[in-house]
Amino acid sequence: MPIGDFGQIVNIHKTLAECMKTWKSNLEETKQHYLDWWNHKGIVLNMWEHFQEGVEPHAGVATPLPPVDLNQKWFDPEWRAGYLDWYVAHSSLMADILPVANTQLGPGSLAAILGGVFEGGEDTIWIHPDPDFKEDIVFNSEHPNWILHKELLKACKKKAAGHYYVGMPDLMEGLDVLAALKGTDKVLLDTVMQPEVLEHQMQQINDIYFKVFDELYDIIREGDEMAFCYFSSWAPGKMTKLQSDISTMISEDDYRRFVQPFIREQCRKIEYTLYHLDGVGAMHHLPALLEIDELNAIQWTPGVGEPQGGSPKWYDLYRKILAAGKSVMACWVTLDELKPLLDAIGGDGVHIEMDFHNEKEVEQAMKIVEEYTSKVSSEAVGETGEKQNSVNDTELEKIKIDRVSERSDEALQPLFDAIVGGRLESAVEVTKQAIADGVAPQEIINKYMIKAMGEVGQRFQDGKAFVPQLLMAGRAMKGALELLKPLLQGTASTTIGKVVIGTVKGDLHDIGKNLVASMLEGCGFEVINIGIDVSCDKFVEAVKDNHADILCMSALLTTTMTYMKEVIHALEAAGIRRQVKVMIGGAPVSQGFADEIGADGYSDNANTAVSVAKELMSLHRQ
Numbered sequence: 001m002p003i004g005d006f007g008q009i010v011n012i013h014k015t016l017a018e019c020m021k022t023w024k025s026n027l028e029e030t031k032q033h034y035l036d037w038w039n040h041k042g043i044v045l046n047m048w049e050h051f052q053e054g055v056e057p058h059a060g061v062a063t064p065l066p067p068v069d070l071n072q073k074w075f076d077p078e079w080r081a082g083y084l085d086w087y088v089a090h091s092s093l094m095a096d097i098l099p100v101a102n103t104q105l106g107p108g109s110l111a112a113i114l115g116g117v118f119e120g121g122e123d124t125i126w127i128h129p130d131p132d133f134k135e136d137i138v139f140n141s142e143h144p145n146w147i148l149h150k151e152l153l154k155a156c157k158k159k160a161a162g163h164y165y166v167g168m169p170d171l172m173e174g175l176d177v178l179a180a181l182k183g184t185d186k187v188l189l190d191t192v193m194q195p196e197v198l199e200h201q202m203q204q205i206n207d208i209y210f211k212v213f214d215e216l217y218d219i220i221r222e223g224d225e226m227a228f229c230y231f232s233s234w235a236p237g238k239m240t241k242l243q244s245d246i247s248t249m250i251s252e253d254d255y256r257r258f259v260q261p262f263i264r265e266q267c268r269k270i271e272y273t274l275y276h277l278d279g280v281g282a283m284h285h286l287p288a289l290l291e292i293d294e295l296n297a298i299q300w301t302p303g304v305g306e307p308q309g310g311s312p313k314w315y316d317l318y319r320k321i322l323a324a325g326k327s328v329m330a331c332w333v334t335l336d337e338l339k340p341l342l343d344a345i346g347g348d349g350v351h352i353e354m355d356f357h358n359e360k361e362v363e364q365a366m367k368i369v370e371e372y373t374s375k376v377s378s379e380a381v382g383e384t385g386e387k388q389n390s391v392n393d394t395e396l397e398k399i400k401i402d403r404v405s406e407r408s409d410e411a412l413q414p415l416f417d418a419i420v421g422g423r424l425e426s427a428v429e430v431t432k433q434a435i436a437d438g439v440a441p442q443e444i445i446n447k448y449m450i451k452a453m454g455e456v457g458q459r460f461q462d463g464k465a466f467v468p469q470l471l472m473a474g475r476a477m478k479g480a481l482e483l484l485k486p487l488l489q490g491t492a493s494t495t496i497g498k499v500v501i502g503t504v505k506g507d508l509h510d511i512g513k514n515l516v517a518s519m520l521e522g523c524g525f526e527v528i529n530i531g532i533d534v535s536c537d538k539f540v541e542a543v544k545d546n547h548a549d550i551l552c553m554s555a556l557l558t559t560t561m562t563y564m565k566e567v568i569h570a571l572e573a574a575g576i577r578r579q580v581k582v583m584i585g586g587a588p589v590s591q592g593f594a595d596e597i598g599a600d601g602y603s604d605n606a607n608t609a610v611s612v613a614k615e616l617m618s619l620h621r622q
Contacts, residue, residue: 020162020222023058024093031225033096034234038272038296040327040349043342045369046098047354048231048331050091054358059163061089070120074105075148077155085159094362098234099164100227101156105149108172110205111180112145113212123559126508133182135197137204139211146212153219166220167229168240173209174202174262175246184246184511188468189475191254192422198258206262210269213240230276231299231329231353239272241299248281249467249511255285260292267294274329279303283317290324297351299329304558304588309353310337315344322349329353335361335368342372412439412448415480419452419522422472424479431480441484445524449477453522457607467515470606474518481521495526497549497617500542502534504553504567507560512586515606516552523610525550536563536570543571543580550616552609555586564589565597581616585609 024030036042064082067073074080084101093099105112106125112118114137115130140146149169156166171177178201179187190198217238220226227234230241244259267273275289278301289298298321300309307313310333318328327349333341334355342350347369356362412434418426434444456473459465499520503513510532521527530542543551551571555561564584571577583601584594594602601616603609 022099023089023163024097024099027099030096030098031234031236035236037327037349037351038235040322040325042349043347043369043373044351045095045354045365046232046351047356049102050087050093050097050232051356051358052087052090052092055090055092057090058093059089061086070122074120074125075118077148077152080152081155081159084156088160088164092356092359092362094359095366097356097362098227098232100167100229100232100234101160101164102229102232103152103156103167104170104229105145105152107170108176108180109145109149109169110171110173110209110212111177113143113149113171114139114177114181114205114208115143116145116180118145121506127180128508129183130181135201137178137181137201137208139208149212149216150219153216157219162222165222165227165234167227167232168213168216168220170230170241171209171212171216172243173266174205174259175244177205178202179246184249185471185514187246188249188471188511191250191258191468192472195257202258202262206265209266213238213270228274231274231331233274233351235272237272238270239274240266240270241274241276242266242295243276243278244285245276245278245282247285248279251466252284252288254466254468256288259285260288263289264292264294267292267296272296274299276301280306286317286320290321290326295326297327297329297349299331299351301331304556305590308332308334308355310334310341312340312344315341318345318350322346327351335364338365339368339372342369347373411437412444415444415448416452416455419449419473419476419480420455422469422476424472424476427476427480428483431483435483435487441487444484445481449480450523453477453519454610457519457610461605461607467511470515470518474515474522477522478518496524496614498526498528498546499550499552499613500528500530500539500546500548501552502530502539502542502554503532504555504560504563505533505535506563507555507557508532509554509556509586512556512606513552513554516554516585516603516609519606519610520552520613523614525613536567539567540570540574540576543576544574548580550581550583550613552583552585552613554584555589558588561586561588561593564599568598581619583609583612583616 033042033044037044064086067079072079088099088101106127108127112127115133117128119126119128153166160166175187217226224237225235226239228239228241233239242263247255247259273295274297275295276299280303289295300314300317302308302314309330318330321328322345329351330341331353332355333352338352354365415427415430418430431444453473456465456470460470501513501517503510517527517529528542528546530538539551553564553567555564568582571580581600584599585603589602591602601612603612
């Protein structure tokens with residue numbers, strides 16, 4: 001929908017630009033491009049962050065001294081303000097590249113404001129769960145992480161002296177913030193176990209978000225206009241980037257209940273809104289997003305292992321968004337992809353985040369955009385709209401879990417049903433009765449527990465169940481299994497094999513690793529889960545101490561997946577590589593990478609991980 005009076009807005013911006021003394025000579029032209037884009041017209045040619053290669057500095061800002069440690073690099077307001085001043089002064093500001101200081105304090109820093117624990121890494125900031133988390137979420141104006149946010153922005157605003165914008169940190173919101181505060185697993189379980197509590201917490205987070213956003217906006221704004229760190233975006237008033245990355249693991253119904261209402265509230269209170277749609281697993285929520293009339297634009301991040309935003313693979317997605325009246329942001333587009341992309345989706349309401357490396361590439365891209373806009377008529381846009389006249393046609397059908405058709409044993413079938421349905425109490429009661437009736441523990445495990453987890457895994461793989469259902473099933477299975485363990489002690493056949501599993505050093509992601517652990521345990525393996533950020537020494541020690549048959553390693557980052565090779569070398573150095581099979585997985589990992597580093601197995605999801613592990617066990621015993 002149209003936003004604002006263009007003439008009045010532009011006049012105000014011209015006055016503000018004179019006060020800013022900006023280093024960007026074509027700032028007014030860039031602002032007009034953004035004004036058009038927010039109103040679903042024209043093209044913005046930008047890039048996320050900046051490059052310095054071959055750039056003539058805009059001012060004689062001296063190179064700052066290196067930080068003494070990671071804490072100074074991220075959490076010292078004066079040092080960061082000085083570094084960002086140098087960084088922007090030496091960065092290219094051609095095309096629509098914005099003069100903006102990136103003040104982010106980690107993805108989802110609202111979680112840190114609410115009690116999460118900061119940890120500075122080499123390339124990013126980690127936010128660990130609040131060790132004292134309470135179900136009632138309260139904003140503490142004296143919390144040191146909140147004070148740090150304000151001090152950092154004030155220091156950067158003072159140093160900027162009107163030469164560039166100070167960006168809004170990447171606060172994030174909703175389920176992502178709650179997951180950072182108390183853990184992803186707990187949030188996903190809450191969608192099933194205490195949905196009313198979860199809804200209440202979502203509203204608490206939203207209310208706090210508006211308070212935090214408004215106070216930070218008052219620090220960074222230039223008149224009414226502002227810039228946002230994430231994707232280096234600009235707006236003539238309040239703007240924000242919205243997201244729910246955890247939504248890849250929930251159903252459309254849960255998204256409409258726990259995410260959509262709170263995103264809609266943000267869109268109603270903040271005039272300029274951009275939703276960060278992250279990964280192919282989140283695409284099934286697009287219809288719910290397009291139902292939010294107030295949402296202005298959608299940014300697409302394909303995710304690790306997928307072609308980036310300029311690929312023809314995403315043309316139809318962009319067309320759907322544009323046809324629904326939203327603007328589009330396509331990211332990490334290469335020079336050779338630019339013209340084909342514009343030819344395919346048109347040039348109205350399109351924000352291109354290029355993968356620039358030098359100013360020659362910027363000049364080439366500017367020429368393509370100029371030639372394109374001068375010769376392309378509205379026909380291309382009309383064709384785009386005609387092709388996509390109904391977004392709802394692509395909605396996935398609602399998930400309905402079918403009952404298992406084959407029934408073998410009426411007495412124990414309820415155990416299978418309880419695990420598949422994620423009902424802990426029922427699973428425990430049926431198992432207690434089976435033990436009292438003298439049913440052999442191995443029969444309970446092999447005929448019902450393992451088959452039930454296999455059924456849930458298959459539904460997950462088929463898109464008929466989501467992560468909360470997988471977690472609930474694992475919880476029910478574990479509750480029943482605890483009753484059987486004392487009866488199985490000393491029995492050689494109690495497990496298929498022993499598995500040590502962990503996420504490699506430098507990586508704090510655990511949801512995928514925990515899902516694999518649950519599936520393996522549910523299907524008869526003994527699993528020793530050694531957590532996240534695991535070093536070589538700890539992996540080796542765990543394999544030795546537990547006489548593990550399989551070592552499973554997980555990584556979600558391209559920067560940490562290479563550590564898997566170091567672990568394999570450490571196993572070799574310890575003389576135990578031949579004694580254990582190594583299995584790897586995680587979003588950036590592939591079969592090719594597994595072959596390259598000498599791993600024995602690879603899986604891309606929790607369900608197939610069980611099959612791979614069983615195959616490795618058969619090889620291990622040969």
